[in-house]
């Protein structure tokens with residue numbers, strides 16, 4: 001089960017709430033997710049402003065009206081008039097309560113933290129109650145949950161501490177009684193043992209999501225926000241910043257400590273402790289696959305993960321003979337500052353122990369100064385310490401990444417990039433973790449510095465795809481030829497490098513960490529390769545521990561299928577032209593997709609249907625954009641198409657079949673084409689992609705072969721039987737010709753039923769005009785109703801199939 005948390009912008013308007021609903025409707029969640037919501041964007045601040053106004057005796061009524069309007073507008077936009085009343089009434093009740101509280105503050109001219117929390121709680125309660133009502137149009141079981149009653153805290157209003165055990169028990173009990181519902185839970189708010197509302201402080205709704213996730217052992221926590229996850233740098237400073245696919249918890253902590261505003265990782269600790277992955281998604285760009293934060297991050301080719309910065313910082317420097325050799329000095333300094341709640345951003349100490357420099361937020365600087373003057377009054381008076389001064393106008397730039405530890409030369413690259421660009425470094429700090437190197441520099445240099453450092457670490461970074469290929473037959477060979485030919489172009493125009501790191505057929509396998517030269521892969525495989533062993537191949541591939549790996553299955557074998565799950569779960573994408581995987585048990589087909597999604601990788605199989613023709617992609621786009629497939633009619637056997645298009649004059653049927661095989665259209669075993677099995681697999685895959693949970697037995701196949709041909713126990717015998725039964729095929733041909741018709745083997749999906757039949761069609765039929773190995777497919781959908789969407793073209797053959805596999809690989813590179 002997943003927890004989905006939507007922040008303020010995601011519930012900020014009717015439009016964004018519609019996007020949220022879409023995400024819930026289309027999300028393929030095996031179990032109901034739990035939805036945690038923030039207040040509508042801007043409402044929390046407005047509530048605070050009103051509370052302050054009331055305290056000062058100023059008018060707040062107008063602002064309150066605006067809050068009301070903001071909610072009412074959404075309700076009017078997203079609910080039919082008949083369903084509006086109950087939710088408008090409930091909102092009115094909330095807002096009347098809120099008004100009473102504000103009036104009390106106004107009368108007393110006093111605003112305690114406790115009252116403030118109570119006032120803030122209406123933000124989450126109004127938004128969540130409202131959204132749950134909107135959801136009821138699509139989910140009859142949508143339920144509004146005031147989560148404040150389930151998260152129990154101490155009395156520390158404004159930033160309460162959670163009583164974890166009690167809270168987890170309450171959440172579990174609640175869930176046990178309501179797990180058949182789609183829960184909409186208020187974020188941020190909690191309550192103490194007297195039942196007073198408390199709040200969870202900064203990042204509060206994320207915290208709520210993490211608490212629920214930890215209590216219920218969620219599979220994943222999805223944080224939906226308004227940006228593409230976490231980026232390599234602040235995109236307002238660095239135009240070329242790009243989204244990170246994956247981070248460790250530590251990296252996320254370090255990056256956001258210095259500014260990345262996407263999440264506030266301390267709130268993720270409950271999830272961290274239970275090893276629950278967190279994925280940051282974009283409500284406004286659902287195609288963005290997300291930034292994953294998890295325990296076992298996949299090895300990355302990036303030397304650093306990101307650059308974070310704090311725009312404004314102040315530093316204080318403490319020096320003097322009184323510090324030398326005094327072991328407890330810095331301890332005394334920093335524990336005093338922490339006791340007084342001054343947050344120290346970073347510390348550097350000179351090796352002579354003669355001075356300590358530390359950075360704080362500008363707002364804390366004078367406070368820190370005063371505290372030091374008081375704490376060290378004696379030392380200062382005795383001149384054992386110099387009077388410290390505050391220096392303003394500074395910024396911090398930090399590079400972050402777990403790889404830094406293992407990669408030499410990182411700090412060299414950092415400092416030379418800064419030096420080359422004339423950036424003067426005021427102080428340097430390296431965290432003891434070695435996950436972070438920070439420098440303090442003049443604020444006026446920050447933008448230049450971040451860009452220079454970004455360039456230094458990422459500019460020459462060509463994305464490399466590390467490809468591991470099974471199968472060197474018809475398709476595999478052709479793919480290598482195409483790759484070899486196209487590589488220079490990809491590197492030049494797409495900054496993409498495709499490296500074949502491993503190859504295997506049934507006899508031999510060879511893996512090379514340097515990549516295999518495609519000019520003579522065949523010799524390399526034969527000469528240097530060891531005896532093929534699929535399990536070993538996969539083990540070696542995994543232990544290379546490379547980023548951006550793609551496992552390509554160009555075989556027609558059952559064996560690789562058994563490894564797909566393991567491969568996907570190792571964060572390696574799979575591209576396959578082998579149809580066996582997707583057309584075996586439905587549960588397995590679902591498991592592949594689920595594993596790919598969960599591990600942030602791709603599972604692409606365009607060539608499973610119609611070879612390189614964009615059929616799977618078209619169907620996926622139709623489905624994703626909310627269309628519904630009402631009927632599919634198709635010719636999807638390139639082999640049979642070729643046979644019917646060339647079985648003319650006095651040619652023998654068996655001869656044309658052999659020709660199709662020689663052209664590379666048939667399966668390795670041509671019986672699989674002629675007995676309809678290959679076509680059946682394609683129809684099954686299409687039906688599944690169209691949303692039907694069908695199995696092989698659900699496809700009705702009318703055979704075009706006489707029983708003796710079907711029964712042939714070898715390919716040679718099969719050809720023999722085709723010859724023996726030549727009359728059968730002649731009759732079919734003549735019968736069709738008599739009525740000016742042609743033979744067509746046609747698959748149809750309608751009302752969830754799939755059938756493949758042999759038909760004779762005349763020139764009024766859209767499938768009449770075909771040549772070569774043409775496939776044709778027509779999708780009749782809600783949107784393509786009168787005139788279906790049609791895809792047509794060569795649907796078999798090594799070139800077009802390898803090209804389809806190639807395109808799948810490149811599409812992974814593009815992501």
Ligand SMILES: NC(=O)c1ccc[n+]([C@@H]2O[C@H](COP(=O)([O-])OP(=O)(O)OC[C@H]3O[C@@H](n4cnc5c(N)ncnc54)[C@H](O)[C@@H]3O)[C@@H](O)[C@H]2O)c1
Nearest residue numbers: 471472473474475505506555556557559578668796797801
């Ligand atoms: N021919 C087409 O037009 C077309 C179109 C779409 C999809 N396909 C699919 O392409 C796949 C390959 O077809 P082909 O014509 O290239 O077949 P092929 O018989 O020419 O080649 C298959 C290759 O797979 C290797 N192989 C088999 N089992 C293996 C294993 N366990 N480990 C490693 N290697 C193994 C074989 O050694 C061989 O090199 C099939 O699944 C087919 O359905 C073909």
Ligand SMILES: N[C@@H](CCO)C(=O)O
Nearest residue numbers: 637638639666667796
């Ligand atoms: N053997 C298959 C190849 C394309 O999937 C066909 O003839 O259609």
Ligand code: NA
Nearest residue numbers: 606609611613
């Ligand atoms: Na295709």
